[in-house]
Amino acid sequence: MNPTMRDSAVAISIGNRWFYGFGSKGQVKTAWCLAGAKLFGRWGNEEIDKVEKRLARKGRAVVRHVVSIDLLEELSQLSEKPEVRHTNIP
Numbered sequence: 001m002n003p004t005m006r007d008s009a010v011a012i013s014i015g016n017r018w019f020y021g022f023g024s025k026g027q028v029k030t031a032w033c034l035a036g037a038k039l040f041g042r043w044g045n046e047e048i049d050k051v052e053k054r055l056a057r058k059g060r061a062v063v064r065h066v067v068s069i070d071l072l073e074e075l076s077q078l079s080e081k082p083e084v085r086h087t088n089i090p
Contacts (some may be wrong), residue, residue, distance in 0.1 A: 009039035010048060014060050019051070020025035028060060039067065 012019040017030035028079035031037055040048040048064070055062050 008042050008066055009012065010042050010045070010049070011039055011067050012055075013037075013063045013064045013065060014055065019055070019062070022054070028055065028058060032068065035071040042066065 011034060014028065014030055017032065018034055019028065020031045021029045022034055024031055027060045040051075052062055052064075
């Protein structure tokens with residue numbers, strides 16, 4: 001399934017960390033994992049361009065990552081009933 005605008009976003013990595021914002025004094029805030037990253041809209045988003053320019057001025061090398069999920073696969077997994085096995089433990 002190809003990612004679409006509805007089921008994908010963009011995250012920025014800086015080294016092995018994930019960008020999530022700027023502090024009150026302009027410091028770069030990063031998260032250890034993707035779950036803490038700020039997600040940007042994928043197409044025509046001026047905010048991500050501004051953030052990348054600001055990070056470049058601070059000397060940070062950034063990489064854009066498209067984050068997407070396969071909605072159909074996720075929904076099919078939710079509809080499957082888990083297999084239940086009973087074992088007797090002496």
